[in-house]
Amino acid sequence: MTTVVSAKPRSAASRLREVLASAPLTIPLLMVVVGLAIAVPAFRTGGNIENILYAASILVIPGLAMTLCITMGEFDLSIGSTLTLTGAVACTLIRDGYPSALALLAALLVGAIVGIGNGLIITKLGVTPFIATLATLVIVRGIAQAYTGGQNVQVADPFLKFFAGGRVLGVPFPIVLAIVVIAIFLWVTYRTRFGRWVAAVGSNRDAARLSGLPVDRIRITVYVLIGLAGAVWGIIISSQLQRGSAILGVGFELQAITIVVIGGTSLLGGRASIIGTVLGALLIVTIQNGLNLLNVPPAFQDISVGLLLVGALAIQAIRRRVPVEALDDKR
Amino acid sequence: MTSADVQKRTPLTALAERARGFHLGTFWDRWGITAVLAILVIAAIVIQPGVDRGAFLNILNITSILKEASYLGIVACAMTFAVINGTFDLSVGGQLALTSIVSLLAFGIGGSGLAIAAAIFTGIACGLVNSLLVTAMRVPPFVATLGMLFVFRGIGTLLTADGPAKLPYADFGSVFGQIGKISFGGIPLVFVIMVAFFLVGFVILRRTGLGRQVIAFGSSPAAAKFSGISAVKIRFFVFVFLGLSVGIAALTYVTRIGTADGAAQDGFELRVITAAVLGGASLQGGKGSLVGTFSAVMLVTVLNDLFRDLQVDSAWQRIILGCVLVVALAIDGLRTKFPGFSVFRRVTALRDQRVARAG
Numbered sequence: 001m002t003t004v005v006s007a008k009p010r011s012a013a014s015r016l017r018e019v020l021a022s023a024p025l026t027i028p029l030l031m032v033v034v035g036l037a038i039a040v041p042a043f044r045t046g047g048n049i050e051n052i053l054y055a056a057s058i059l060v061i062p063g064l065a066m067t068l069c070i071t072m073g074e075f076d077l078s079i080g081s082t083l084t085l086t087g088a089v090a091c092t093l094i095r096d097g098y099p100s101a102l103a104l105l106a107a108l109l110v111g112a113i114v115g116i117g118n119g120l121i122i123t124k125l126g127v128t129p130f131i132a133t134l135a136t137l138v139i140v141r142g143i144a145q146a147y148t149g150g151q152n153v154q155v156a157d158p159f160l161k162f163f164a165g166g167r168v169l170g171v172p173f174p175i176v177l178a179i180v181v182i183a184i185f186l187w188v189t190y191r192t193r194f195g196r197w198v199a200a201v202g203s204n205r206d207a208a209r210l211s212g213l214p215v216d217r218i219r220i221t222v223y224v225l226i227g228l229a230g231a232v233w234g235i236i237i238s239s240q241l242q243r244g245s246a247i248l249g250v251g252f253e254l255q256a257i258t259i260v261v262i263g264g265t266s267l268l269g270g271r272a273s274i275i276g277t278v279l280g281a282l283l284i285v286t287i288q289n290g291l292n293l294l295n296v297p298p299a300f301q302d303i304s305v306g307l308l309l310v311g312a313l314a315i316q317a318i319r320r321r322v323p324v325e326a327l328d329d330k331r
Numbered sequence: 332m333t334s335a336d337v338q339k340r341t342p343l344t345a346l347a348e349r350a351r352g353f354h355l356g357t358f359w360d361r362w363g364i365t366a367v368l369a370i371l372v373i374a375a376i377v378i379q380p381g382v383d384r385g386a387f388l389n390i391l392n393i394t395s396i397l398k399e400a401s402y403l404g405i406v407a408c409a410m411t412f413a414v415i416n417g418t419f420d421l422s423v424g425g426q427l428a429l430t431s432i433v434s435l436l437a438f439g440i441g442g443s444g445l446a447i448a449a450a451i452f453t454g455i456a457c458g459l460v461n462s463l464l465v466t467a468m469r470v471p472p473f474v475a476t477l478g479m480l481f482v483f484r485g486i487g488t489l490l491t492a493d494g495p496a497k498l499p500y501a502d503f504g505s506v507f508g509q510i511g512k513i514s515f516g517g518i519p520l521v522f523v524i525m526v527a528f529f530l531v532g533f534v535i536l537r538r539t540g541l542g543r544q545v546i547a548f549g550s551s552p553a554a555a556k557f558s559g560i561s562a563v564k565i566r567f568f569v570f571v572f573l574g575l576s577v578g579i580a581a582l583t584y585v586t587r588i589g590t591a592d593g594a595a596q597d598g599f600e601l602r603v604i605t606a607a608v609l610g611g612a613s614l615q616g617g618k619g620s621l622v623g624t625f626s627a628v629m630l631v632t633v634l635n636d637l638f639r640d641l642q643v644d645s646a647w648q649r650i651i652l653g654c655v656l657v658v659a660l661a662i663d664g665l666r667t668k669f670p671g672f673s674v675f676r677r678v679t680a681l682r683d684q685r686v687a688r689a690g
Contacts, residue, residue, distance in 0.1 A: 075473075121657060126664030128614050130473050131419075131604065135656040138601055142649030150646070246646075254481055257474070267471055297492065299593065303485035306478040310470055317469035323562065 024264050025279035032283065036290045043293055050172070052282070052289050057178030058236050060281040062252075063259040064185040065229035067277045068222050070260050071189075072202040073269025074122070074129040076223060080253035081140035082114045082230030083237060084246060088144050090160070090235055091153040091244030100159035108231045114140055115227025119220030137253070145246040153244040164240035174236055182278060189272050198222060202269030251302065258305050259284055262312035284308065364609055365626040368633070375637055390517045392636070398511070400632040401521035402427070402584040404625065406599075407606040408525075408532045409576035411624045414607045415536075416569050417549040417616025418465075422476040423577055424599035425483030426457040430581035431591035432487050434507075435496035443507035450585075451578040457483060458574015465570060466563045472570075480600070488593030495592035503589070511587030521583035528579060533621050545569065550617025598649075605656040606631055613663050 036043045062079055069076050086107040093103035114136065121132045166173040189195040197218050200208045209215045233252075238244045261267065262283065263276025287308075288301050406423050413419050430453040437449035457479075464475040490496070502508050513520040536542035548555040548565045556562060585591055610627035612619030631652075638648050 077477075121661070125657075125661035127657070127660040128664075131608075131614060131660060132657065134421075134601060134604075135653045135660070137653075138598060138649050139653035139657075142646045142653065145646035146644065146650070251481060254477065257477075261474070267474065297489065299485045299488035299492070301485075302481045302488075306481035306485065310464060310468075310475055310478040310482075313470040313474055314464070314468035317471075323556075 025262065025276060025283055029279055029283045029286070032286050032290070036286065036293075040290065040293045043290065048289065048293075052285050053175055054172050055289070056278075056281040056285040057172075057174040058233065058240075059255060059259060059285060060178050060278055061181050061236075062226070062229045062233045062256045063263075063277045063281050064181060064274065065222075065226040066256045066260045067185070067263070067265050067272050067274060068189065068198055069226055070257070070265050070267060071269060071272040072198050072219065072222055073205070073267075074219070074222075075133060075257065076118060076226045077130065077133040077253045077257075078114065078118060078136040078140055079226055079230040079233070079256055080249045080251060081137045081144065082111055082227055083234040083249040083252060085114070085140050085144040085147070086111045086231040086234035087238035087248060088148045088153060088234075088244035088246065091155045091238050092148065094155045094157050094160060095153055100157055104160075104235055107235055108228060111227040111229075111231025111234070112224050113227070114230070115224035116220065118227070119223035122223070123216040123219050141246065148244065148246050150246060155238075155242055155244075157242070160235075160239045161242065162239070163236050177232075182274065186274050189274055194218070194221075195272075199270050199272060202271075204270075254302075254305055254309070255284065258309040258312075261316075262308055264316075266316070267313070364611065364623050364630060368626050368630045371630065371633055371637075375633065394514055394517050394519055396629075396632055396636050397522040398519045398583075398587055399635065400628050401519070401525040402580040403599075403602060403606060403632065404525040404628040405528045405580040405583065406573070406576050407603050407610075407624050407628050408529050408621060409573045410603045410607045411610065411612050411619050411621055412532070412536065412545055412572055413569050414604070414612040414614060415549045415616065415619040416545050416565065417552065417614075418472040418566070418569065419604055419607075419614070420461065420476045420570065420573050421473065421600045422457070422461060422480040422483055423573065423603055424596050425480040425487070426454065426574065426577040427581055427584065427599055428591060428593055428595040429457065429483045429487040429490075430454045430578055431585035431588075431595060432490050432496045432593070434581060434585060435498055435591060436490065438498065438502070438505075438507055443505050446507045447582060450581045451575070454574045454576070454578020454581060455571060456574070457577065458571040461574070462567045462570035466567050472566075484593050486593075487591075487595075491592040495590050498585070498589040508586055508589075510582055511585075521587065524579065524583055528576065529621055529625055536621060541568065546617060548616075552616075601656065602631060602652065605652065605659065608656065608663065609659045614660070615663075 042048060062083075066076065066079065089110050090103045090107040093106055094100055098106075118129075118133055118136055121127050121136070122129050125132075163173060168176045189198075197208070197213055200211075200213060201215055201218055205215060234249070237248060241248075259280035260277050261280075263278070263280035264273045265271065265276060284305065287304060291301055291304065406427070410420065410423070430450050433453040434446045434450035438446035461472075461476055461479055464470045464479070465472050468475075498508060503512065511519075511521055515523075536545065544555070544560045544565055545568075547558070548560055548562065552562065555565075584596075606627045607619065607624050608614065609630065610620060610623030610625070612624065634651075635648070638651075643651075
């Protein structure tokens with residue numbers, strides 16, 4: 001970083017422009033925040049701002065795992081179901097009297113198994129990731145439904161409760177966890193060999209394979225990471241509700257994908273933007289919070305997430321002038 | 332553009348294979364899914380599940396299977412076009428829910444004529460939105476349609492905020508209500524509509540320049556572009572055609588069920604794509620058959636009927652459907668990954684090697 005010394009001292013304006021270019025969501029986020037702060041008095045309270053940070057922290061963990069996957073030029077739609085199944089497993093084991101820590105480990109293990117399954121189907125059987133994970137989305141939700149028998153699994157466990165309601169030095173636990181995970185992902189993505197491998201597979205898989213990278217192993221590892229992130233998501237959500245159920249988490253995969261895409265990670269692969277994903281999570285959560293405060297019906301939230309996703313992609317693509325035939329998921 | 336494109340079978344080698352006699356791969360490509368369907372139907376007749384409900388061959392049961400197949404089949408036919416073209420549409424479930432709701436609401440306002448027109452126009456409008464996103468805004472089709480799935484369902488939920496849209500019981504006798512009810516000697520009208528749609532689809536795909544362009548673009552976008560085929564026009568056609576098919580499918584669906592809300596037909600897109608892929612369409616593009624899709628639609632519907640008769644839990648139905656899709660995709664994926672792989676050929680290659688070494 002410091003080896004290249006620029007010839008002339010850069011102005012503050014050019015430095016600001018550089019920061020904005022690396023995180024294009026800063027301005028829309030500021031606009032939404034300022035707009036809501038002026039229009040809705042309830043938005044400005046400290047409690048509400050903590051609510052937003054709290055919700056964004058829960059969303060950002062699966063978003064970061066999804067960032068790695070999209071950097072690889074692939075998708076995982078099954079994460080919404082992984083959340084459901086792992087939450088159901090954790091709650092059922094706790095209800096049946098197993099130690100809480102063991103139940104959480106089992107949930108993580110189930111998440112990892114879903115990830116390995118996805119990875120093997122995609123790499124060894126040569127199935128397009130988008131459709132393969134669409135199928136596992138349905139299969140895993142079916143398993144969750146069969147496992148819970150369609151019932152809500154109600155629990156009251158202080159250890160589980162800590163994951164959503166606990167505080168570390170006065171800060172809610174999910175926020176602390178999210179900060180740690182963001183730091184880890186920044187390090188892994190930009191400073192380790194694995195991060196560079198993922199980007200290499202995303203920019204040109206054939207070239208990566210020919211230069212000797214263990215491409216299949218890298219891809220499976222990323223799907224396992226997503227499975228684990230889905231398990232963490234499931235644990236936090238069932239901790240929040242103190243409940244496991246097969247109907248939780250429907251459509252959550254859209255949120256995880258949307259925050260990555262609006263954050264500026266390219267769908268074509270090869271370029272990750274961790275900070276973009278964090279800002280994306282903040283933007284979506286702020287918009288949903290604002291819609292809630294304005295008493296807009298919940299159906300509008302789905303619509304707004306869908307439109308944000310499509311709109312962000314349209315802006316990306318128009319700027320880059322991609323031809324229509326280059327848009328297919330055909331690799 | 333992977334090496335798979337280069338290694339695709341040319342007509343010449345296909346001819347050579349036919350000349351060699353029976354070839355399992357070729358047979359599977361052409362008749363596999365029909366054979367599976369035939370075996371399943373024979374098994375169902377022999378086992379006769381759900382004796383208390385009447386046998387499988389009961390005329391009422393057959394009529395209900397044909398009705399159930401129709402709306403799935405109409406959309407699966409158009410989806411086959413999309414898959415052959417190298418793309419797919421995840422928003423068909425949302426389109427079907429929204430179109431059904433709009434046509435029911437329109438029936439309340441202006442009767443049968445308006446309801447039918449509303450269904451067709453809403454379907455085409457949904458297709459137009461998708462195709463504009465893909466062709467004008469350059470959003471990748473799979474993500475565009477994923478986003479629109481939630482948008483369409485959200486709009487449907489907003490429209491039915493005061494409870495699901497319903498066809499009043501007294502109006503089942505109207506022209507609109509009769510679409511899903513009439514049958515000619517056990518063959519329901521909706522099934523006739525589906526067969527007609529497949530015939531039109533077949534003619535477009537195999538007998539017109541437009542169909543050839545769809546196939547050519549799917550098998551090699553670059554080559555198609557250099558031969559002057561407009562990618563924008565082809566994609567526009569594919570998504571609008573899907574929208575039209577959903578409009579017609581919604582007519583055959585909602586006139587039978589009589590009610591719809593934003594969550595109607597959850598997971599429909601998966602069943603449609605499963606039918607197209609089971610029917611032999613390859614997600615790599617350029618390959619697919621409407622006859623195969625037709626058989627696959629009947630197969631999926633008969634399977635569903637058997638599940639109901641055998642009282643299989645809905646959770647297990649999902650798991651099995653998902654696994655069927657994965658297996659169908661894996662067959663396609665493995666063939667793309669290892670083209671020309673066959674145990675027979677490997678054995679002959681080993682023998683040739685030995686002979687060469689000995690000689």
